[in-house]
Structure formats: C-alpha cells, structure tokens
Amino acid sequence: MADLVQTTVLPSEGRKLSRRELLGMGGALLLGGGIATGLRWASQRETLRAEVFIGKAAHYRSDLVSIIREGLSTLGITRDEVRGKRILLKPNLVETAHGESHINTNPTVLVAAAEVFRSLDAADVFVAEGQGHRRDSWLVLDESGMGRAIDEAKLSFVDLNHDDIVRVPNAGSWTQLKELFLPRAVTEADWVVSLPKLKTHHWAGVTCAMKNMFGVMPSIIYGWPKNALHYQGIPESILDINATVKPALTIVDAIVGMEGDGPIMGTPKPLGAVVMGRNFPAVDATCVRMMNLNPFGIPYLAQASNHLGPIREENITQRGEPIAALRTSFEILDAPHLRAVAGR
C-alpha cells in the first residue's frame, strides 16, 4: 500500500457537499477539519487500480481457513511473501453486551487468519487492539470470547492503548497533525492486518478496513474516546492513520454485520462473506456496494479515491464471488450527514 500513498490532496471534480449536509446535527464535535469544508465527490479521473476478493461464508462454522487461504492465493500473496514476517492482527473490539456478538470481529475469523499466516511460515502472529470506548481490554477480551480464542490458539495480545509510544511523521495531510503517536507494536510489525467487522457507523457512514485502523491509535495519547482525533475530523484522521501506518492487508468479517445505529447500537445483518484485499479503499468501497450503500457518499472514501486507492467500481478487479450475488441492503441511520451514504 505504501507505493500508492500520496501525501498531497489533489484537486478533484464533481459536486461539493455542503458543510451543513456533512456535519448534520452536532457533528461538529467529530468532523472538524478540512474535509468538512472541502469534500468533493471522488475524482472522475481515478487512475489507481486494485484487486478485491470476496469469499462466501454463510456462517462462522464455515471453513474459514480455506476461504482465507484461497483469498490470499487469489490476491497473489505467497508463502515467500509471508515467511519470516511479524504479523499484527488487528480485530475490531469495541464493546460487549449480552447477546450482541455482532459488535466485534468474530473470534473464529481471527483464529482462522492466524492459522493461515502460521501455515505460511510467519515468524510471529499476534493480536493487538486499542479500544476507543472501553479502557479495560481484558474485560472486553473476556466478555467477547476473543480472550479465550486467543488463549486456545496460543496467540499473544498487545493492548495498544498502553504500549510504548513512537512518534512518526504524519504521512498524510488531511488533519493538522504534523506527527502521529503510534504504539511500538504497530511500528515494529512487518504487516498490520486489519480484521474489521462490517458495520454502519453513525458518524463515518460505514466502518470497515480503514476505520478499523482508528483502533491502533493509543488512547493514553488520544483519549477514551479518541476525542483528540475527533477534533481533527474523523474522515481526516482515518485517512492520515491509513497513510501513515500503511496496513498490508484486510480480511473483513462480513459474515454477520451490523446495520442501523452502528458501530455499537445497531442490529445484526447477515451478509455471508469474507472480503479481502491489499488496498483498503478498494475493499471498503466493495463492502459498501455489498451493503447497497454509496461509497461516494462516505467522506473518507471519497477523499481516499486516487490518493490511497481506487473506489470506482471499474477500477476494482473483483475476484471470487460477484458483488451482486451477496448484495444485501443495510439500513442506515436517518440523519442529514448520512443521506449521501444511503444515496437519499
């Protein structure tokens, strides 16, 4: 992904969303930066291209190891490429509530990914997360079932909120931040692999591969919630984090997603898919299409277009299952700042 990153925002063409439309009701808390005043539709001249793999997985008892293995193979990821690498698996762990397992990445997806990377001779595979709401990682691990899965798979866990801090230059330029503070585990990993849960998001529109990277930012620096980044703008922060961290791969848990008031209060929505790719904007745009939503209406995706990756359908080479075979309409919160996401 690193070779696709450009650090300057290029002029683009198309309809300009109004600030009122974007900010909606009270969103000023969360959308404070340049995109709020300068958002445009994705460039019509998008030149970047990427591949995305969609695997069908009707439920969590599916053979996820085989699906992920097929996905890696389809994307051209070989044993030679994985061998010797330290792989950081970043699930989406947010909150827990009884009977609400659709909030977090399902542990079976994470364990399957770990098994595949180990089988490809990765030097180390470990799990890391820095929740934005709940400070107590161990409680979230306990209650989500992720902790037991990690233990049984003999994986280690790094609490990114309390890891050593490394200052790095901000490789993006969407926020006003000159540098970002990253956990040491993130800077020392060879590959950061995003394992998001596919959900609607009441501020960002959708949370998937790119938004999941918010969770690598250490909360001892950015707060619980990571409010210092909210003030820089959620879309802008998503873009800068992805441009700087340069995650290598995403494996999306789209088997059961969330619709409505995501990312924590929505309802389960089965989609039956595992979506994979090296290019995050391309994967996110594909997932958004599978949700029957509009990727051009999502500020961070519109801005990522042609800078971090492609989001136009004709520039994304679809592998595995076709989008149409799995497309399922997701309900999204009826709020002014989300109407472009729903295509209303």
Add this chain to the structure above:
Amino acid sequence: MCKRLQGVAVLNEEPEPSVLTDLQRFGHTPLVPDCLIPAPFHDDDCAMHLQTIRDRLLAAQREGAWGYTPGNSVAVEPTCWAALALQTQGGESARVEQALDWLARRQQDDGSLPVVPDAESPCWVTGLAVMAWCLAGDGRFAAAVSRAADWLIGTRGKLLPYNPAVFGHDTSLTGWSWVEGTHSWVEPTAYAVLALRSAGQGEHPRVREGVRLLLDRAMPGGGWNYGNTRVFHNTLRPFPGPSGVALTALADEPGDARIEAGIEYLRTQLPAVRSPMSLAWGLIGLTAHDTRPTDADSWLEESAERSLRRPPCALHDALLLFASLQTCPLRRRAVETVHG
C-alpha cells in the same frame, strides 16, 4: 502496622518557611490513618496471590518508576498508582519516595505532568500525581502539589453547543478532558475532582462543577461509561471501570439517586467481573460508599491469580493492591479524619 507510612511521611523534618504555607494550605499529613489500613498480605494466607502481585510490582520498578508493562518505558500513570498502592501497603517507603521524586522530576514548568516523559502533552495524569503526593503527606511535595492544582484549576474541557437531538449529556458543563483542548469526559474529570479534593480544594467552583458533570453523565439505568449517555436515539451502555472511578469521586457527596443507581449497577455486575482494572475500580468505588461486597477479597484473589497467568501489567497490579484496602483513602471523610 502503625508504622507503615512513617517512611514516606517525613513530617519530623522541619519544613522551609515557604513550604509551610503550602503545607497549611493543603493540610499535608498522611491521608491514610493507620486504623484504616488492612493487615499486611503476608499475614493472611488467603491473600497469597495478592502478595505475589505485590512482589511482582516491586520487582518491576525501574529508575524509581514503572512502565505499563515491565518491558516498556516508564510512564506517569503506572508510577502514580504503584506509589498510591504501595503507600497503603506500607513497608516500602524508600521505593515510594523514589517514585514520588521521579514524578516531581516529570513536572513541567506549568505544573502539569505529561503522560509519557518524551511528550509535552497530554497531561491528564497530573491529578494522579497530586493524589500520590498528597497521600504521602510529604512536605517536600507541597510546592509541586500547589503548582499541579493550579494547572488543574486552569485547565478546562472544551464545551459544545447543547444539542439534545444528538447528545444526551449537558455539553455546557465544564470538566476535564483527556487531551487539552478537547471535550470533558468522566475519567479525567473524576481524577481532577479527587486530586483537587486531596489538595484541599474540594469546595472550589471547578470541583463543584466537575461533580455536577459526573452526575449528569450517569446512565439513566445506573452506572457510567466513558462519558456519553446517549448519541442520537440510543442510550449507551455503562461499564464497571468508569462507574467505579465516578463513584469514588462522588463519595461523600449528598445523597443522589444517580449515585445509588451506580452503586446498584456495580453490585450487580462485579460478581461476574475478574479483569483487574474493572474489578479494582468497581471495588474502590463501592468501598468509597461503604458498600464493599463481602466477597470482595475473594474476587480480588481470583483476579490476582488470573493476572499472574498473564503478562504483567503494573497498572493492573497496583490497582488490585489499592482495591484490597478495606476503606478508600481518597474519600473526603478519610482526609477529614486525619485533619480533624
């Protein structure tokens, strides 16, 4: 047992006259009366795992301070909690003094302490350092406490336009933020309230407004989360940890249904919680309200036993030790017991 704090309370030394003013201002004497301190762990076979936790915490001290984990750089928050916990356990006065000195060296010109030594901000840990210094009752830190308290009083969380269609809380109340220049949240506000109360500023208008903010952020069904009660249409969920933090800061406040509901929330939740941070904070909060569950000690032992099977975390270990106290030394009544 009565000698536990003597090593860290150097009140037998004659303070400088300029320091005396601060000592009088903040009423610096140890905030943990001997009668409140539990029997040492090594006297109690039932506390075997907590004793090991204590040993592990002591072994993790480096350069006078602690990192979140033994392999990590030292940081202010785990050092504050280790100092707080070890002060209440007694017998490690030299270690505690090293930690308090280390914290004093981290203090910046404006009185704040940054969360990690090589960054100037954020400084939400400043209140924790105040608590650690005040608990020691060591006159050497009076000036540091004064400067930190001034910084806290001058630091305000950012307000937002009140919009009940979006947020359930009163965005016009000023508390404290995690990061300077951002909105106020439960945990940093509670730390600031506790710190300023420890520093003798419990009636300061900023503290009173902080208390109102904490009450306003209580969930309708009881308990607290990080500080959002409702976003758009949905009421959010409370968590044990922030509930304990908020309740501790609200100890000795006049009776309020929101406090009672928070206590009930924790009494319902904690029997199933064994993660160190949430269990410890939950028990600290209940203890501050004289509602410590009878099974608290066995829960702490179970949590300690589990913690010993996981990679060590100084913050967790210190919180478990602090929660083992049978009373809460951070509450106002404990301070008043000492100061008469």
